[in-house]
Every structure is written in structure tokens, then in C-alpha cells.
Amino acid sequence: MRNLIEKPVNTLFLGTDWESVETLKALHQDPRFTIVGVITTIDKPVGRKQIMTPSKVKEYALHSGIEVFHTEKNLDRYQMALDIFKPELIVCKAFGEIVPEFFLNYPIYKAINVHFSKLPKYRGAVPIQKAILEGDKETGISIMIMSAGLDEGDVLKIIKEPILEKDTNQTLRERLVNISAKELGNILDDWINEKITPVKQDSSKATYCWQKDISKENAEIKWNDMEPEYIERLVRAMIPWPVAWCKLDMNTENIYSGKILKLFEVELFKNTSELKPGTLYHKDNMLLLSTKNKDISLRVLQLQIEGKNKISERDFLNGFER
């Protein structure tokens, strides 16, 4: 037994974006853990003006007086990090680099990863988006021991979470981040005190998802191929990036002809329409898009036209075909 309050665990944190920060913050504020340092990606050019910007994790760490280290995918630098920080535990959330095995095996309490799916389902980079796209009713958080393979390590705990009808990649992610930030400390405590037995994954049941599945290219709506139900899920999965989109028909007379339309929020709407799939029309103060299913349209609640700001259905209709 180890009383972590009396003897906090020297922990090294790996992460990059805002969701990593929430996890890092939870551990940093937890007296049972001492964050000896964080490893994150180097500053990158961001936005239209390509301003060099540190990762969110780096920002938080510098602000909180935590030492920051960049490994830059360099094996020597991973070794250097171990020499400097001598971690008893490594915690990883959304780091984005392949981590060498010797690094993972160094800490006595192993390297622990937080993954947003019920492993072995959806191993890989975009499990939340994949679960929404597939129309799953439930997903989860897997706390697992990192191994050389992609999300193949033994699982300490799975926390289940329902996927709500209106959940987007963003709303669901926020919920999972909050839950995992809240629970992680206790789970790690139990793990360190040997109250948890790691469970091997049944690799025969493994499924995978890849970053390239969530791309601008894959966010394009193919009106003649996709069912309305799928498009609705696509819209929710692509929030906040890259956002489901399509090119509006060139033949229409209005000013939006040929422009890119981005869909931020849609819902299925029962209405019979003979219009060509992907045509914008309005009825009873509602903005609708026809689909390949003549009896189901998509009601558009939040949208953005190329060159314009993101607006609501109501705002759009105020200026549409008047």
C-alpha cells in the first residue's frame, strides 16, 4: 500500500490540445500526484496568418510552473526525458506521437493512456467521430496501459457513456473529457495500490479508426450516395472540424449558386420533395435540403456559406429569396 497523499507519485504527462489540458489540470490539482514535467509538441504555425503558437498544454504548463520538454519524435530525446524527470508514472492524453517502447516501460507504474472508446472497439485516432458516424448508442472511456501497438494495451477500467441523439463530436468529447478528468485520479490511485487487475483486450474483436477518416475530403456530402440518416450523423461527427459540407448547385438562380455550404446543425424532417438531392428550399419558415430519399429532407438549423459568417436558419431565411 502507498498513501499517495503522504507520498505523491512523480508523474510525467504527455499531451497537446485542450482536452489534454483538462486531464493535466485534474492531476496537477490532485495532491496525490506531482507533475514533474510535461512532454508536448513544438510550437506550430496556426491560422491564416501562420503565427507560431505553443500547444495548449505548453501554455498551461508554463503558466503553472511545470517544466516543458519536446521530444520531437527523437529517440535520444525520449531517453533524455527519462533521465531528467525519472517518472514513476506516465499519463498520456491525445499526444499524437508514436512513443517508443523503452520509454513506456520505464516507470514502475507504467504509462497510462486515456482513450475515448470501449476498447477494443475503435482503436486509433478518432474514436468519438467514428462512434457517432456508425450511429452507436453508447461509447466510453478506456483507461489503459500503453504498449507498443496501437491502443492494444491491457485495460484498467472502462467507463460507459451514452451517445445522445443531438451529440456532436464536440459535445460528447467535452462530456468524456470532464468525466475522465474527474475519475482518472481515483483510478490511478487504485491501480498503484494494486486494487485493479489489468484485463487483456480481445484483439479478435478490435476495430480501428484513422485520422484520415476525418478529413475535409471525407466531410463532403455526396447527395446521391448518402442516406439522410447518415448525413445527419456526418454533420454531428464533423463538429468542430472539418464540418460537413457540399457545393451548392450551379443551376439555381440565387447568389448562393456554386458556393460551398457548411452544415453545423441539421435534423431529419419528414417532407416529400421531388427536388434533386442536395437542393436548398424553404417551407413554412424552415430551411430544408432535399435528399435521395424523397420522403425525408434535412432541416438546416446552423449553416455557413462560403465567404460569409456562420448563421442560423432564421437569419438565412431573412435574406433568402426575398
Add this chain to the structure above:
RNA sequence: CGCGGGGUAGAGCAGUGGCAGCUCGUCAGGCUCAUAACCUGAAGGCCGUUGGUUCGAAUCCAACCCCCGCAA
């Protein structure tokens, strides 16, 4: 100087040389059991900025600022 779209009332949009418009919202009043309903009325603009052309510019020309999409 990467490519392109745009800046007109609080919001969304018309308006290509001749009095500043539409829909929504806001405010006041009316109608209704009721309303994101309907009726009546009102307020609200340096038409992104600066200069130029013209009898006259939101509109044509030049420069600049800002917003957005694409690309990276």
C-alpha cells in the same frame, strides 16, 4: 504581396450614377384562451476608411483597414 468572396439599421440580405430599401428583431399600442401567430404605428444608417471622377456616388476609379471561405 498564395487564390477567392464580402463590409448598407441590432441580425440576415436587396440596391451598378438621381430622395436609403426588404425580412426578422427592438419599442409603443391593438387583437387573441394562447403564440416564433396576426393588425396598427415608431425608433434605429457617416452605405468599412481615405482620396479621386461627376451637377450629382452605396453605386465608377485608386489606396488602405477589417471579416469569411479555400489553400498551407
